[in-house]
Amino acid sequence: MQRRRVGTSxxxxxxxxxxxxxxxxxxxxDEAGAQLDAFLNAGGTLLDTAASYAGGGAESLxxxxxxxxxxxxxxxxxTKAGIRRTADGGLIDASRDTLLDTLDASLERMGTDHVDLWLVHAYDPVAPVEETLHALEIAVNSGRARYVGVSNYPGWATAQISALATRPTITATQVEYSLLQRGVEREVLPxxxxxxxxxxxxxPLGRGVLTGKYRDAIPADSRAASEHLAGFVAPYLDDRSAGIVDALTTAAEGLDEAPLAVALAWVLGRPGVSAxxxxxxxAAQLSPSLTAADLDLPPAIAEALDEISAPSIGYPERR
Structure with a gap:
């Protein structure tokens, strides 16, 4: 598996x-351990988690x-911080005290003294950006985080926090990006x-839809059939997505590859994508993704997929 530099860091x-x-x-x-073993054996290094995943359960594992x-x-x-649980559900909170308290709890759960990359999980319209930046600065200066970044930030907020940051700089942005969700191409990625x-x-697999598993029906053991994840998958079970999946499947058949391999290769071939x-x-579900990590798409296939999945872009991004 290739290693890539994260931005200019x-x-x-x-x-x-x-x-x-x-x-x-x-x-x-047991399954998590099997996944991690397979991932490391394939040359993978980066584990992505968040304090909010299973209420901290993922980090504890x-x-x-x-x-x-x-x-x-x-x-x-x-790992990520900035979403705290309340009686009414999750609340975005990127205040200094919440971020640092969450980071300390994450480190304790994982039994480590630092994380390699720490992200603000979502944009908070209430907390002052300077306060959020101060928490990132404290984390790096104290050695609790080696690099910092943001997640799910709109383009203007990505630019704002990066422009205001001096030390440390904002190294990464984590965003949803696939053939089914290309909205970040408008402003975030530029x-x-x-x-x-x-x-x-x-x-990058469109919440699982780009595997092709939903072309004919919803499998009983799939996320779309899960009580707590059905709503997560539902936005991509529409006619537009179905057309993109059909085109992806045709391309995959021509390359003698699985649709998920082609979908991953497309994302990894996009400018600016580090991982x-x-x-x-x-672990069985993870295995095909690991074997597809180094697939290079022929330019003609990549261009065809670009065309069929192109997002609507107009003023002011394009005139």
Whole structure:
């Protein structure tokens, strides 16, 4: 598996990151351990998690592995803070005290003294950006985070926080990016490129839809059939997405590859993408993504997929 530089920083990561959103909830310790073993054996290094995943359960599971057979030196950890649980559900909170308290709790759960990349999980319209930046500065200066960045920020907010940052600089932005979701091409990715930030693409398989598993029906063991994830998949079970999946499947058949391999290769071939985050419920589901990591798409195939999935872009991005 290739290693790539994250933007213009000194941080290099594996081209695929292992996502842990399902860990400790849909994915138990044995399956999670099998996933991590397969990922490391394939040359992967970057684990992506968040304090909010399973209420901290995903990080705790990572901690048990790092305290067992997996060496901390063999993995890079990216975690996120800024979403705290309340009686009414999740609340975006990028205030200094919440961010730093969350980071300390994350480090304790994972049994480590630092994370390699720490991200603000979502844009907070209430907390002053200077306060959020101060928390990032404290994290780096104290050694608790090696690099920092943002996640799910709109383009203008990405540019704002990066422009105001001095030390540390904003290294990465983590955003949803796939053939089914290309909205970040309007402003976020151009901003990241101009500011020297690398992009980490979450859900590069279109929340699982680009595997082709939903072409005929909803499998009983799929996310779309899950009570807590059905709403996550539903936006991409529409006619537009179906047309893109059909084109992807045709391209994959012509290359004698699986649709998910072609979808991943498309994302990894996009300018500015440092890594694509792949997650699965089981190790068997993860395996095809790992074998597809180094596929290079023929330019004609990439261009055809670009055309069929192109987002609507108009004023002021394009005149």
């Amino acid at each position: 000194g941080l290099t990561v594996s081209s695929l990151a292992l996502g842990t959103m399902t860990w400790s909830r849909d994915t138990g310790p 990572i901690g048990t592995m790092l305290g067992g057979t997996v060496s901390r030196r063999d993995v890079q950890i990216c 901003a990241a490129d101009a500011l020297g930030m690398g992009a980490l693409a979450w859900s 694509a985050i792949v997650g699965a419920r089981t």
